[in-house]
Amino acid sequence: MQKPIMAVTGDDTAATGDMPTYQIRAPTTALPQGVVMAASPGSLHSPQQLAEEATRKRELRLMKNREAAKECRRRKKEYVKCLESRVAVLEVQNKKLIEELETLKDICSPKTD
């Protein structure tokens, strides 16, 4: 129950020029991996650690946003359902009022002849 998603992540240098006018912000976790250099004295984080932290943050953000989107859709769906049932109620009410108006018209109309 876990599907491998293959979404378009523009992280390669294809550059065909017809991208969806989108994807401006490629985080690009492309680190020239290897070469571990000691962190400079005083600095608490090596560049790798910083990159890992950034990746971690991004994944957390994606996860949260995923859930937020689901919840947002759930709420919206409910809202629409609510509106629809209100429409149904109002339509019935409107129909009744129109009928009532017609009968009242009949009652009040002056007799011809």
Place this chain on the structure above:
DNA sequence: AATTCGAAACGTCACAAATG
């Protein structure tokens, strides 16, 4: 069956509004 199609659900991005 295999294929096609439309609708619903999804994940991600960009951006505005809310929050601390």
Place this chain on the structure above:
DNA sequence: CATTTGTGACGTTTCGAATT
């Protein structure tokens, strides 16, 4: 101010029904 949260827009995936 910087960060976080909510949502519209877009492209993708999944699903069920109709058609071949």
